[in-house]
Amino acid sequence: MTSVSAVESRSTTARPLPAVDWLLVLAVLAVGAMAVRAILYTPADAALGAVQRILYIHVPSAILGMYVACTIMAACGGLFLWLKDDRLDRISESAAEVGFVFLTVVLATGAIWGKSSWGTAWAWEPRLTSALFLWFVLLSYLVLRDAIENRDTRARLSAVLGVLALLLVPFIHMTVYLFRGLHPDPVVLQPGKPKMPPEMLITWLFAVGAFALLFFALLRLRYRWATARDARLMLEQA
Amino acid sequence: MSMQDATTQPPAERTGPPDTSYYMKLGYIVAGVIFAAYILLMLRRIASVRRGS
Numbered sequence: 001m002t003s004v005s006a007v008e009s010r011s012t013t014a015r016p017l018p019a020v021d022w023l024l025v026l027a028v029l030a031v032g033a034m035a036v037r038a039i040l041y042t043p044a045d046a047a048l049g050a051v052q053r054i055l056y057i058h059v060p061s062a063i064l065g066m067y068v069a070c071t072i073m074a075a076c077g078g079l080f081l082w083l084k085d086d087r088l089d090r091i092s093e094s095a096a097e098v099g100f101v102f103l104t105v106v107l108a109t110g111a112i113w114g115k116s117s118w119g120t121a122w123a124w125e126p127r128l129t130s131a132l133f134l135w136f137v138l139l140s141y142l143v144l145r146d147a148i149e150n151r152d153t154r155a156r157l158s159a160v161l162g163v164l165a166l167l168l169v170p171f172i173h174m175t176v177y178l179f180r181g182l183h184p185d186p187v188v189l190q191p192g193k194p195k196m197p198p199e200m201l202i203t204w205l206f207a208v209g210a211f212a213l214l215f216f217a218l219l220r221l222r223y224r225w226a227t228a229r230d231a232r233l234m235l236e237q238a
Numbered sequence: 239m240s241m242q243d244a245t246t247q248p249p250a251e252r253t254g255p256p257d258t259s260y261y262m263k264l265g266y267i268v269a270g271v272i273f274a275a276y277i278l279l280m281l282r283r284i285a286s287v288r289r290g291s
């Protein structure tokens with residue numbers, strides 16, 4: 001059986017950080033290309049006008065910040081509680097932070113879209129309010145990690161919070177079906193065929209791919225930084 | 239059609255989607271600023287770790 005010290009020494013072996021992160025460069029270029037395609041080459045919605053193009057940022061960011069980031073955070077947190085491997089803790093904290101950034105984009109772009117479409121930037125309706133709760137839970141997770149100095153306690157408590165945060169996600173997804181609110185029903189992530197013209201659907205799929213690339217590039221960069229940070233801390237303590 | 243007929247025509251009703259391009263631009267700029275700020279933060283953190291090692 002692998003001892004805890006063996007796991008620790010193996011898991012804090014930092015690879016040197018590259019001078020240029022090519023995956024991140026590629027991701028930024030992909031997101032830029034997506035924005036050009038969305039703004040210049042994709043037709044505007046007949047009812048909402050140009051503001052509907054925010055959909056190509058808002059929805060992919062929601063998928064990645066809510067579903068993907070929270071699943072990674074909770075899965076790695078749960079596995080950490082079982083295996084006590086620091087790498088899982090670092091993946092979990094990285095997913096929480098990158099997910100928080102994506103969720104911030106979701107709330108900001110949603111408010112702008114709401115101001116144009118509903119006449120108000122914010123409404124205390126179920127989807128918006130529950131998404132704000134998740135944003136606060138992720139913020140609490142990050143603040144909690146900063147507040148606890150002991151490494152093991154920090155990793156254990158944040159893993160528990162990460163697992164609990166995932167419970168909010170299916171609830172947020174179902175709010176548009178369970179309650180009557182302002183937020184529209186899903187147009188792609190719903191049973192049946194997507195309710196979107198093909199040219200918009202292609203741009204939307206491109207946007208999901210570009211933002212997924214950005215998400216995983218940032219996640220990898222954040223994880224590498226956390227590994228280098230922990231290795232440096234271990235050296236200082238030795 | 240004479241010039242006089244053209245000027246006495248009632249103004250054409252506005253058709254098509256509303257002009258919401260201001261909000262679209264604002265949305266793209268805000269998202270860009272948030273992502274750019276986080277990328278800059280990561281670059282600063284990495285530079286800090288490199289300096290320390």
